[in-house]
Amino acid sequence: MNVIGQVTVLPQLPEAIGRLSELAYNLYWSWTPHAQALYRDLDAEIWERFQHNPVRVLLEVSQDRLEQAAADPDYLGRYTQVMADFDAYMGKKDTWASKNAAALGPVAYFSMEYGFHESLPIYSGGLGVLAGDHCKSASDLGLPFTAVGMLFHQGYFRQLFNKDGWQEEAYDELDLTTLPIKPALTAGGEEARVSVQIGHRDVHVRVWDLRVGRIRVLLLDANVPENEGEDRKLTARLYGGNQELRVQQYVLLGVAGIRALRALNVPAQVYHMNEGHAALLGLERVRELVETGLDFRTATETVASSTLFTTHTPVPAGNDAFGYDLMDRYLGRWPSLLHTSREELYALARHDQFWDGHWVPTFSMTVFALSMSRAANGVSELHGEVSRDMWKFLYEGAEAREVPIGHVTNGAHNLTFTSQPMRDLLGTVLPDDWTERLEDEEMWKAVEALSDAQLADVQLDMKREMIAFVRRRLREQLTRNGASAADVAGTDGVLSENALTIGFARRFATYKRATLLFRDKARLSRIVNDPERPVQFVFAGKAHPADNPGKAFIQEIYRVSQEPEFRGKIVILENYDMNVARHLVQGVDIWLNNPRRPLEASGTSGMKASFNGSPNFSILDGWWREGYDGTNGWPIGEEREYADLNTQDDADAFSMYQTLETQIVPLYYAPPQPDAEGRSGWRQVVRRAIQTVSPRFSMQRQVIDYVNQYYLPLTERGAALARNGSQRAREIAGWKSWVRQQWPHTSLQASAHLPATARPGERVEVQATVNPAGIKPEELRVEAVLKRGDHFTRVPLTPQGNGHYSAQVPLEDSGLYSVGVRMLPEIEGLSNDLEAGLIKWA
Missing domain, CATH: 3.40.50.2000 (Glycogen Phosphorylase B;)
Structure with missing residues (x-):
């Protein structure tokens, strides 16, 4: 036969089960086994062959089988219950957020990868699954929340073992028409498109919309006809390229990600960077503000005041750093866009590292993320400690424990990973809700x-x-x-x-x-x-x-x-x-x-x-x-x-x-x-x-911790610094510039009357003399620092006039004390004591 064309005849859902298509495009089903069973029971072989993908099942199943299911009282009963549960979930008004976080501003969450379900393979492992679980619980809790990521056409990779047990990689091109995603539409009903300059090329990006319960995820896709072949590969593989490709992907995620939010009129007051991959979102946010007339430093303060950075790895290889020559190829035009110098911009990311036998400055994504945020955290208590020690060099003169990196211990989305039989058993002893x-x-x-x-x-x-x-x-x-x-x-x-x-x-x-x-x-x-x-x-x-x-x-x-x-x-x-x-x-x-x-x-x-x-x-x-x-x-x-x-x-x-x-x-x-x-x-x-593990390490607990420790405070602080045309941000930026200029000219001398031995509770007098070099005395904190083993105590010295300070410092317990005196600049409204990055020891 001479083939003159091809056509695919798609099955039509009977009216009685017509909402199966709607449900297939909301990943609510990914943590609802009873919902998954509706698709599996249409055709178990198709369900298994296509990685448990409801959209693909509805495309592949026969019309006869759909008609049979629509006439099956048992299937209809289960369908009715699942859809009732889905509607109750989606329509719930009295969520945790509505009752406990009414002041929370909209959150934009950026991650390089998301692990929602095996049928959408845009994740490599734990980081992605954590991000996916974060989204699911943000939905469960009713947060105003939008996630931004990348749609990788070949995912991470499919792992095969050869007959000798050696790992081999296979890359499968995803058929986007069979995934639970739809083109994101602008207010005018057009498919959302944004573009970003990468090197000397304009890269065009299509935006896809993924629904996860009550929230949405925007996925960026460079594999569009408008792009040249190499640019179409920017969203081909997750973590599959060399350093040059990684930098290009990071520009795409950060800059195009912000532009996608704007193109779709998605509001955001808090920005959460999940790992350093997303750090370059700060560039685009600063550019937006500079374009309105703000200077670079004021814009940077405004942006950082509403940004959170989560670091995930204490392993150096997990913290990307690139040579300046490479960054120049992709950020070369950004200093002029931001009305600043290359030196000032790169200083926000500088991490001197030992490469090829000598020390060279590198552009560290982690350092840039820390500089462009006013809140940062590790992902467990111990990881917080390790991270503070790892990055203390950014705060010269500070103790590791003071470094402003906190922690929120990770959790997991209980309902995604708890089996239905165990859920049924738990339901016999736990309350209905x-x-x-x-x-x-x-x-x-x-x-x-x-x-x-x-x-x-x-x-x-x-x-x-x-x-x-x-x-x-x-x-x-x-x-x-x-x-x-x-x-x-x-x-x-x-x-x-x-x-x-x-x-x-x-x-x-x-x-x-x-x-x-x-x-x-x-x-x-x-x-x-x-x-x-x-x-x-x-x-x-x-x-x-x-x-x-x-x-x-x-x-x-x-x-x-x-x-x-x-x-x-x-x-x-x-x-x-x-x-x-x-x-x-x-x-x-x-x-x-x-x-x-x-x-x-x-x-x-x-x-x-x-x-x-x-x-x-x-x-x-x-x-x-x-x-x-x-x-x-x-x-x-x-x-x-x-x-x-x-x-x-x-x-x-x-x-x-x-x-x-x-x-x-x-x-x-x-x-x-x-x-x-x-x-x-x-x-x-x-x-x-x-x-013990189910509540303390639930993703629900984790997201609640993020709301209380970070999202709510950043909502408030970000709004305060942005108010009145970023007036407070301008004041802080100007103050920092002045203090940093004067700091080399300040001096601090100190003395202490220390006996050879003392009794617990005894006090010793500590004195200091300061030359403030024009900095207002009320903008300087002079303090005694006592260290006894792992204990660390700070005692403010009281101004006595003419640059003199003193205090009676208590020795509260027995042991060998080390006593020092230091000076820090401070004004009201800083996010932490070390924000100015200046400490002077006597």
Whole structure:
């Protein structure tokens, strides 16, 4: 036949189930298993083949099957209930935000990646899933919130293992017509387009609209006909290019992202940069204000006053820094646009680093993000401490503990990762509105009422589902690699539902030490092959395409899994994504995590496991340092630092084996000995894991913390500095310029009358003499600083006139004190004591 054309005939939804299309375009379904079941039950094979994508199911399913579903009373009943729940959710007026944060201004949240669901693969790992969860809880809480990101046409990558266990990468072009996104429309009904100059080229950007419950996400797409081929690739792959491509992508995210908000008239009063990738949004916001007549410094103060920066990594490689020559190619015209000099602009990002044998200034995205914000945070308590120490060089003369970087410990979106069977079980003891009160620790105490038998039944069902999933995945992998029929059939014996099952799934960065378990293989073999008390392990994770050491870790685990004594008992799955993650966190008995402390900023996978009743077995790093309470899981190693990495690895591996052998395995296999309430040892740890982790590490709690600690204060401060044509911002900018000019001419001398010994509570006199060099005395704080071990105390000195200051400083406790005197400039309205960046010690 001579083909003269092609046409696709799309199925039409019967009226009775007509709103399935509307629901498919709102990711509410991604955390609602009953909604997902409506699409899965239309055609399970299509559902699985296309990564559980409702839009694709509706495009592929037959018309006959739709008619059958519309005539099925059971299906119609479930459809009616799901849509009623959806309407109630979308129409809810008395949200947490309406009751607790009425003064909150609209928030614009920028992230390079988002992990919402496996059918939209624009994420690489934890950072993206965290951003996706943040959006979901912003919706749940009713925040005025809009997210901005990138639509990567080839995503991160699809991970394949070859027959030798080496990771290979495949890049699949997404068919945008089958994704739950629609073109973003302007007020005039036109598709939103913005452009940004990158180098000497104008790059055109299409904006897509993604609905996540009550909020929207704007996704930037450079793959449009107006662009040249290389520019169309700017939104091809996530983290797939060299430094030059990364800079171009960062310009696109920051500058085009702001322009997308403006093109769509999306209001924003608070701007949240999730990692340094989004730092260049500050350029565009300053340009907008300069264009209205503000000077560069006033505009910068105005912009920074309403901006929050979240840093996620204590690893230098995770903090991008670029040579000035590279930045000149892409930011070369920006100084003139901002009415400033190259030196002044680049000074906001300067980080001197040792490159090629000498020190050179670099443009650090993290330093620029810190300079362009007046609030910053790490993602766990320990990470906050590490970050303050890491960036203290920006505040010369300050103690690390004073550096203005706080912390909000990460959480995870409970409903995305808690299985439906566990949700149903929790619903038998928690109040009807429990999904709206996830952060309520008191509410979760009701989990104590769950019996051992109830927990055991649900967890066994989830374990069976996980094992079946693992076997299917292994069969697919073996078949693709040309394995024998016997090897493929052998997957039926992989893993046992009766064995203690431990899961490990992470990004395969080397500091996460995925192979630590194999440090003593003989001892591990005895643990795994104990005939009475067997233990089995399931691994998953991706290494960055350029990270060969990480790939070598994957290959090592694969090879161990093929050794006779470990075959079928240690498994590593390919293509780790949100689908794999859900199966593992819902099905394993224990979650293992063993990063090299203190390099794990937070971690969230273990939280998701505990939502499903799987206790954590982890290094006391990141979130687990805060989460572990002695009853809800187990620690690995000690909370200390090591000078030698090999010694640290030996110590942590020994602790891992020892705890497994003497505590975890005996408890798991111990015959039930119920207490008066019918609870036995293992299930009590399970209960405690659910009860303690679910509220404290819910994404709901995390977003509430962001609102109270950052979004609300930034709403207020940003409005105050922007009021009356940025009058207060202009005053602060002018004051900083004056003080910085005069600071080299100031002087400080001090003395103290210190006895050789003193008693607790005794006071000593400290005196200082200041030459303020024209700075007003009321704009200087002179203070004594006392250090005793880890204790740090600041005591203001009182002005005595003519530049003299003194104070009686109490020595409140016993110990060896160091006493110093310093001077800082301050005026009302600064965001923190160190904002001026000036400290002078006597």
